[in-house]
Amino acid sequence: xxxxxxxVTKPFLPPIDEFKSYIDGIWDRHALTNGGPLxxxxxDKLCDYLDVPYISLFNNCTIGLMxxxxxxxxxxxxxxxxxFTFVATAHAIxxxxxxxxxxxxxxxxxxxxxxxxxxxxxxxxxxxxAVHCYGRPCDVDAIQxxxxxxxxxVIYDAAHIFGAEDNGGSLARHGDLAVxxxxxxxxxxxxEGGAIICxxxxxxxxxxxxxxxxxxxDNRIDMIGLNGKMSEIHAAMGLAQLPHIDDAILxxxxxxxxxxxxxxNVDGLRLPNFDGLARANYAYFPIIVGDDYxxxxxxxxxxxxxxxxxxxxxxxxxxxxxxxxxxxDFPVAKGMANNILCLPMYPDLGNDxxxxxxxxxx
Ligand SMILES: *Cc1c(COP(=O)(O)O)cnc(C)c1O
Numbered sequence: 001x002x003x004x005x006x007x008v009t010k011p012f013l014p015p016i017d018e019f020k021s022y023i024d025g026i027w028d029r030h031a032l033t034n035g036g037p038l039x040x041x042x043x044d045k046l047c048d049y050l051d052v053p054y055i056s057l058f059n060n061c062t063i064g065l066m067x068x069x070x071x072x073x074x075x076x077x078x079x080x081x082x083x084f085t086f087v088a089t090a091h092a093i094x095x096x097x098x099x100x101x102x103x104x105x106x107x108x109x110x111x112x113x114x115x116x117x118x119x120x121x122x123x124x125x126x127x128x129x130a131v132h133c134y135g136r137p138c139d140v141d142a143i144q145x146x147x148x149x150x151x152x153x154v155i156y157d158a159a160h161i162f163g164a165e166d167n168g169g170s171l172a173r174h175g176d177l178a179v180x181x182x183x184x185x186x187x188x189x190x191x192e193g194g195a196i197i198c199x200x201x202x203x204x205x206x207x208x209x210x211x212x213x214x215x216x217x218d219n220r221i222d223m224i225g226l227n228g229k230m231s232e233i234h235a236a237m238g239l240a241q242l243p244h245i246d247d248a249i250l251x252x253x254x255x256x257x258x259x260x261x262x263x264x265n266v267d268g269l270r271l272p273n274f275d276g277l278a279r280a281n282y283a284y285f286p287i288i289v290g291d292d293y294x295x296x297x298x299x300x301x302x303x304x305x306x307x308x309x310x311x312x313x314x315x316x317x318x319x320x321x322x323x324x325x326x327x328x329d330f331p332v333a334k335g336m337a338n339n340i341l342c343l344p345m346y347p348d349l350g351n352d353x354x355x356x357x358x359x360x361x362x
Pocket of ligand 1: 060061062063088089131157159160180182193194
């Protein structure tokens with residue numbers, strides 16, 4: 001193995017010539033943003049690929065998460081969510097002037113534990129914002145049943161799920177809205193980007209107005225929208241990448257399979273599994289470092305770093321340990337935040353690199 005550092009991820013890039021041919025078109029047309037032709041083409045192709053009825057592209061997932069609440073008419077109240085996620089989930093709730101109410105996670109799926117949701121519902125509860133953590137599905141049926149019973153909206157932070165499918169299709173189809181991330185570190189990227197999936201034309205029209213300042217037409221602005229638009233150059237990246245994404249996911253599977261084979265018998269390490277999925281996207285390779293492993297999670301991360309291998313304590317610190325959020329007793333999430341470590345995982349991680357990392361872990 002060379003001595004080059006290995007980072008937790010390395011963005012997947014399409015062949016540069018394929019990207020450039022889209023850029024040539026942008027220079028010809030002088031259409032740079034505001035729903036240009038590449039934007040339209042990417043929306044159509046993603047609806048096809050994900051097999052969802054409507055998608056609205058965004059400049060990133062965080063703005064998409066923030067837009068979800070006003071689009072659904074939620075202006076005040078409480079939103080039930082998971083503490084074990086990237087801070088953007090909770091920040092989006094706060095930016096909308098809403099109150100996040102945290103519920104502990106399931107120790108198997110690391111997603112919000114539906115058996116604990118009902119106890120957190122109050123007369124002020126408006127929605128559940130659940131996260132399909134690491135691309136593994138939430139218990140969508142249990143969450144929908146609770147939402148129906150209590151009249152709540154369901155929004156999925158679907159930042160991790162691109163390409164992941166359960167027996168009914170893409171995980172993106174669940175919930176009133178699902179919000180994807182196309183950030184550089186995600187399975188499918190547009191440099192920066194995101195999208196909201198919805199299920200009817202009226203909602204799509206509302207989302208598209210909202211992300212364009214609330215502008216209806218030359219004479220009317222009917223809500224306090226924001227600027228959530230994706231530019232043509234970002235859409236070009238998505239279009240250039242999409243034809244290669246299935247191959248990229250296959251490469252991720254190769255990485256997953258080799259790590260799994262080399263690490264499955266190491267005492268004290270719990271490996272990720274993608275049970276319950278018809279197709280996994282292998283977005284991350286999170287290991288859980290147990291008490292019976294010779295090093296703590298932090299010592300292990302330090303040791304790997306000394307060998308030029310940069311892992312991520314993803315998700316640490318826990319959101320409920322940040323000063324801007326209410327603390328609480330979430331033993332499962334807390335245990336995960338203290339013991340989880342994401343190993344390098346990306347399509348062109350070489351077998352020799354995976355072997356070297358695994359040898360260190362062993
Ligand atoms: C990456 C991520 C986001 C934020 O996505 P951006 O596109 O960077 O705004 C939100 N939620 C989760 C769970 C994420 O991993």
